[in-house]
Amino acid sequence: MSLDPLLLEILACPCSKHGELRQDELDGAPVLVCLACDLAFPVRDDIPVMLLDEAVPFSGQAASASS
Known part of the structure; x- marks a missing residue:
């Protein structure tokens, strides 16, 4: 996954x-x-789904596709 920087x-x-958003992966899925x-x-x-109901905690996850 590579979203447009703009x-x-x-x-x-x-x-x-x-705060600032960064691209990563969670269980192999882009987030x-x-x-x-x-x-x-x-x-x-x-398409980023920016809904709090769809969000999950990320802490403790290994960063695998950081931008």
Whole structure:
């Protein structure tokens, strides 16, 4: 997965503690991880799903595809 860097600048975590997003993988699936709240948002068909209901905690996961 490689999202457009401009898109990453525009996207924001919907959590009140939002911060910068980075691309990574969780269980082999692409995700965007918020560096402030440590939530992983799924990316489906190259479309980031930035909904808190879809996010899962990312802490303790091995970074495998960091940008």
